[in-house]
Amino acid sequence: MGSLVLSKGMRGRIDRVLREYHQKAKLEKHGLSHRRKILLAGPPGTGKTLTASVFAGELGLPLFTILMDKIVTKFMGETSAKLRQIFDVVQERRGVYLFDEFDAIGGERSRENDVGEMRRVLNSFLQFIERDDSDSLIVAVTNNPRILDQALFRRFDDVLHYHLPEKSEIRKLVENRLGTFRPKKVELDSGADIAESLSHAEIAQACDDAIKEAILSDRTTITPSLLKQMLNERKSAYGASANQSKTTSA
Ligand SMILES: Nc1ncnc2c1ncn2[C@@H]1O[C@H](COP(=O)(O)OP(=O)(O)O)[C@@H](O)[C@H]1O
Ligand SMILES: [Mg+2]
Structure with a gap:
């Protein structure tokens, strides 16, 4: 994580994800699970995407980036089917799965009446995350924590808030x-x-x-x-x- 510059607190939070992952067997023996569904929130250019590649590098896992915009189509059924395929891969192939700016889904056609649709896609995505019990690390990134409510935060094992540098x-x-x-x-x-x-x-x-x-x-x-x-x-x-x-x- 050499190139990543963060506050001490944030570094500790990232270290904890890595430590728990490395020693998950130890935790499992006590009926505890390691944090592996992580939400990174904060302004652009503060190192969220970079953090995902640090996770992959430090854990020796491949990094897969999912382009949410490419998954969302006009048809909710089709969108869900694609999400299901992705989460099948998450299950089968251990890796770091980066859902970068996942809430920018369908941003280009976000007319007022599409807001409801975006919510539905988001909810579907969150359900997949909730059900996932793979060995992969799921990293969801947002620049826009305003749209994130408590219900959303609860689906993740950890939420890391990024800030402009001091x-x-x-x-x-x-x-x-x-x-x-x-x-x-x-x-x-x-x-x-x-x-x-x-x-x-x-x-x-x-x-x-x-x-x-x-x-x-x-x-x-x-x-x-x-x-x-x-x-x-x-x-x-x-x-x-x-x-x-x-x-x-x-
Ligand atoms: N915390 C950081 N420490 C060191 N370099 C950073 C940091 N944040 C951003 N950068 C630099 O800016 C580039 C873009 O950052 P990125 O991780 O894509 O930001 P974000 O995903 O938060 O918008 C990085 O590749 C890196 O060169
Ligand atoms: Mg980014």
Whole structure:
């Protein structure tokens, strides 16, 4: 899980999933089951999808990603049949099954009257999850915890809430990402101020932008001011898109 930068609390939660999985036989002897149906919730770019691949890597299991959008058709019966096929595979072939942004189902045709249909698909999906008693790890991801109610949370063995990075995480993330391009004197604190309110993914991108700039101008390290500039660019891009989504949702 080297590249994943998380708060201590979150790291502990992820470790617990791994520890329970590794030692599930021990738990079974006492009539207990390991957590294996996990919901990851939080804003985009905070490491949810990355976490699923960390699970697969650490457990030595193949990672399968299910594209929920491709499964949902106009016909509920057909959709359920496809879900059944997937959960048959979950049972037969041990792995990490990532249902990424599972609640974005049918997002493109989400006219008002399709909301009811989306609910039905969601419920069907949750029933499959509830019934599943395989050896696989099921990871469901959502960017939109608002639509998640308590009934939904209860179907999962654990719910992990992701957040935008705090200062210490920002520093760690920047250090990791810049690698050998890191300036000798780490003057990243003012960068950390700028980076607040950016996601892990956006900060990582700003670091990559700074590295590219350094490479193109034949330098072996980046300057703190270059990093600041790239962070500011990400920030204004983010501000623009945030405003945009405000107008579209109004
Ligand atoms: N917590 C994190 N630690 C390190 N890198 C991260 C983290 N979150 C996101 N990233 C970077 O951003 C990319 C996209 O993140 P991703 O896991 O897809 O976010 P999400 O699924 O939450 O939208 C990752 O591949 C990684 O490079
Ligand atoms: Mg994702």
